[in-house]
Amino acid sequence: MNEPMVKFKDVHKSFGDVEVLKGINLDLMPAEKVAVIGPSGSGKTTIIRMLMTLEQPTSGSIIVDGENLWQMEKSGRLVTANEKHLRQVRGDIGMVFQHFNLFPHMTILQNCMTAPIHVKQENKASAKARAIEMLDKVGLGDKLDNYPSQISGGQKQRVAMARALVMRPKIMLFDEVTSALDPELVEEVLEVIRDIAHEGRMTMVLVTHEMEFARDIADRVLFLDKGVIAEQGTPSEVFGHSENERLDSFLRRFRR
DSSP: OOSOSEEEEEEEEEETTEEEEEEEEEEEOTTOEEEEEOOTTSSHHHHHHHHTTSSOOSEEEEEETTEESSEEEETTEEEEOOHHHHHHHHTTEEEEOTTOOOOTTSOHHHHHHHHHHHTSOOOHHHHHHHHHHHHHHTTOTTOTTOOGGGSOHHHHHHHHHHHHHTTOOSEEEEESTTTTSOHHHHHHHHHHHHHHHHHOOSEEEEEOSOHHHHHHHOSEEEEEETTEEEEEEOHHHHHHSOOOHHHHHHHHTTOO
């Protein structure tokens, strides 16, 4: 439990001439819940997209459960990881996106069964049982035969969570999962995330603009600004006692 589940070592990321991340050093511990906050364009989503292998670092390394994510050893030296290595290491990572990304032609149950069958080669009966269990967990056990077009945005986001959970991830990433929802649907999604967090089994990284939720759920809060971790600490330290002017200016937008 003393070894990080995820380790960023001097990670930089540029898009063309724009450097979005400027040397991120970060350890995420097993079962730790980390909220990532910051202004638009600060690099929050880029961090978790690199963990999900959707973006490749320009330089630096990311270690996941002791394995180098973007590099692998070949003939005694480190080389760029191939697709097989990336798939193997990211197999322990689940991600829930802003926009659900459900298959519209599949039922809710089929959406949750597909990855275990095709990625982890589970048999159909096992995948179905696990999918039903996770859909029950997120409160959608009565929607198994519905299609995405037949359920609300909040329900779609809960299906997306169930779909990630069926893969038994060690790490769960949440990318602004309430930002595309109508305000009245936000709390139902946050409540499911709270339930998952309180079980305490997974490392969780939540990019969020829900400050009260971050205060409530996180063990640690990171404030990203202009591509660096400008402040980090417990929720009470970050939200209550920081002397960082940029952070204070950012948080004022959310205070009533």
